[in-house]
Amino acid sequence: MSDTASRTMQGAVLTGPKSIEIREVPVPNPGPGEILVRIRAATTCGTDVKVYLRGGHPRMLKVPTLFGHEMAGEVASAGEGVSQYKPGDAVVVANSAPCLACENCRLGRENLCEDLHYLNGAFAEYLLVPARFVERNTHTIPQGLSFARAAITEPLACVLHGIEACELAQFGDEESPVEVIIYGAGPIGLLFVAALAFAGHHVIVADPNPARLETATALGAAKSIEIARGGGQSDFVRKATAGGKGAWIAVDATGVPEVWADAIGSIRPGGLVNLFGGCAPGTTVALDTHLVHYSEMSIKGVYHHRPATVKQALKLLSNPAFQADLLLSGTCPVSAVQEALESMIAKKSLKIVINNDDL
Ligand SMILES: [Zn+2]
Numbered sequence: 001m002s003d004t005a006s007r008t009m010q011g012a013v014l015t016g017p018k019s020i021e022i023r024e025v026p027v028p029n030p031g032p033g034e035i036l037v038r039i040r041a042a043t044t045c046g047t048d049v050k051v052y053l054r055g056g057h058p059r060m061l062k063v064p065t066l067f068g069h070e071m072a073g074e075v076a077s078a079g080e081g082v083s084q085y086k087p088g089d090a091v092v093v094a095n096s097a098p099c100l101a102c103e104n105c106r107l108g109r110e111n112l113c114e115d116l117h118y119l120n121g122a123f124a125e126y127l128l129v130p131a132r133f134v135e136r137n138t139h140t141i142p143q144g145l146s147f148a149r150a151a152i153t154e155p156l157a158c159v160l161h162g163i164e165a166c167e168l169a170q171f172g173d174e175e176s177p178v179e180v181i182i183y184g185a186g187p188i189g190l191l192f193v194a195a196l197a198f199a200g201h202h203v204i205v206a207d208p209n210p211a212r213l214e215t216a217t218a219l220g221a222a223k224s225i226e227i228a229r230g231g232g233q234s235d236f237v238r239k240a241t242a243g244g245k246g247a248w249i250a251v252d253a254t255g256v257p258e259v260w261a262d263a264i265g266s267i268r269p270g271g272l273v274n275l276f277g278g279c280a281p282g283t284t285v286a287l288d289t290h291l292v293h294y295s296e297m298s299i300k301g302v303y304h305h306r307p308a309t310v311k312q313a314l315k316l317l318s319n320p321a322f323q324a325d326l327l328l329s330g331t332c333p334v335s336a337v338q339e340a341l342e343s344m345i346a347k348k349s350l351k352i353v354i355n356n357d358d359l
């Protein structure tokens, strides 16, 4: 690959709340330990919608900035000292890289790394991958896996981390599938449904949107229940569980405090609540202390992914029987990122594949 220093590329720059500019920006040149990846597929995500509406993210990015964080592509060029990758290699780059030295990293909880670096800028033609990401969270795409499917690695890695946190082995085994309620049938809720159903568990999904519930059923949900918005739905959802007792596990995949409360109200004694959806800063939820104590509830917050679950996600996506494609609602070029995000907000699409060529 020739020197790219003098070339420019098209990139989507987030400049503020609901404001994206398509700009010609320089194609970066990889320095020592870095690689330059030509993006072949970048998928839109609920987090992109959040940063688009809010004009940034306190941890992940400050405007003006290139953004987009679910990506798959080809190595265009490699900097000095990079021996693992060469031009033409198909790779997925995760959107975070841990330090591997802090206490949390040493405990295997790299998602809580005290110096976690984030990577954004996938809604562009090329992405410069810093050395820490090249070393610790870049993965070769297995043969036969499309770029579009491979781009879903990041959200699926979050979901697999979330499923680990559900401690399923506590509640059942291969002969007795575990009953799990998923609140929310957006892309993350649907990936929970897909991965849990694929592993043979009994999944009940609750969401106000009938089209999304249909997708959940296609992904293997045993029951898809239409609920009203705004919370107060736990009694209704609990009725759908075996004997009306509540599920062993309830997962919130919405990030809405009222739905967190519904998840807590949906499990049976001894059960576990996985609060996976991140709520807005400053919000709170009231707890029925009597219920939590006497029912020995486990209530967990769960965040992000770890390099181990990124690898697992890539492996699961390589299995053609895993129907991840149902999450991909369409394709559009970088210049249409804003329209893609607006169609997600209007709930007309789940995920859109942003790319610069035909896949
Ligand atoms: Zn994402």
Ligand SMILES: [Zn+2]
Residues within 6 Å of the ligand: 098, 099, 100, 101, 102, 103, 104, 105, 110, 112, 113, 114, 115, 116
């Ligand atoms: Zn660390």
